Amino acid sequence: MQKRATFRNLWLASAFIAPQLLLVFVFFYWPTAQAAYWAVTLEPAFGGGNQFVGLENFRAVFADANYWASVGASLLFAVGCTAVAVGAALVLALFADRGLRGHRLYRFTFFLPYAVPAAAVGLTFRFIFSPDAGLLAGINHVVPGLWNPALDGNDAFVLVLLGQSWKMIGYNFVFLLAALQNLPRTTIEAAAMDGAGVLRRMWDLQVPLLTPTLFFLLMVNITDSFVDSFALIDVTTHGGPARATMLMVYKIYLDGFESKDYSLAAAQSMVLMALIIGLTVIQFRVVERRVHYR
Template identity: 55%
Template structure:
């Protein structure tokens, strides 16, 4: 029989829930509500007054073809960055799980990139990827003009995707490794006895058992790549060249915190929120069906 704690007085349960509700209300619902209100008005930054404009802010944003370009760009960024960081993290986690040389050190070191602040990380990558002075300058020595993130939008996009993925490889790695080590050894050993090689064991035994982790990381990484990329973009490219790396969240940050257009930024952040919610629902609706929970 299932064990259940019951309280005689109804308010005890409520009392336990109150701290959590207060926290969520103060730090999520209230600011989000404020953003909705701002997005329906034109706010003067110094608080001198605001004008109710209904959905004008949204109309202005959504009728701008350049805004739709940045939506497409953000989705591409999210998919590529998520794929890259999860793919590399999985490979690294499999290696460490197989106990290759140095795996004890790697297990500790791999999480560090996640702890590095975006601006510091972006500065380091900007330095490394500078076409005239960085590591990649050797590419240009062989093929002059091949790598030019200053004027070539595709190069600039590659640059920010690599920097962002590098940060999330560490995060994904920890989850993958934990999941891999949670798989009973007996399963792999049995498969090995049956003559399955390491790749076959990975594909047919380990990966199916990893699907809950893959799904979890997919949702988290996609959400984060919509929200957490502005620091890297700001330092590395400032959205350039010619808007090639202007992601939705960077535009929110720029218009709100540098341009002092609070209402426009609020409206954009609500569009972004709706997009993330929609994507998350889609993932739960269609991808979760393929997940095998034990």
């Protein structure tokens, strides 16, 4: 029976955890409490006393058709980005794990997108996919108007979705490759001796054993798509055209910092936080049941 270790010096333990607790309080709990306070009060644009209004800010949010459009766009954006980023990273990790010639260079190259700031990714994709001078300009010369993110909302949505997905591929690749390298080689070698091909071993053995890592990346990517897409949207589309890329996080910014409606923005931020928490709970309740930890 293993004896449980105890730490008797409470003052020293408190000194070690105090900086972390302070950071969590200052940068998470305090802003969250402040946003909750603003969400139930009327915050003047240029300061002054707050007036308690109860749930009026939430009623105004839920009565806004543009807000529901941003919720739908955010959900579609999160699902699309997660599917593309995780799927592409899984394919890259499966083939990089085979140790083909130049695999070390591939591993380094595939991770690089995650090191690029979101604003730089947006600026790069904006120029690459420009309808006049970008990569697709030649296609527009053959078929005029086929690609124009400045005017077509679907094109703009695809543009930001690809940019967000490209940025997260490197992050997902690192976790998936590390998980693949920790899989028991004896099982895979036994399948190869039984005549299972490369693709069969990947699909029937490696992918099912990766479900804990895939579940973790699913949660991370969905959350990141909701909260870390602001810089990309701000640089590329500014929420347009015709609100096609107006995600929830960008609408919060416009209402809070452009329109100076802090209370409405605070109410939207609380709804966004509740939505992310709800999606996380659903994933644990539904998706985790299909995860194999052993």
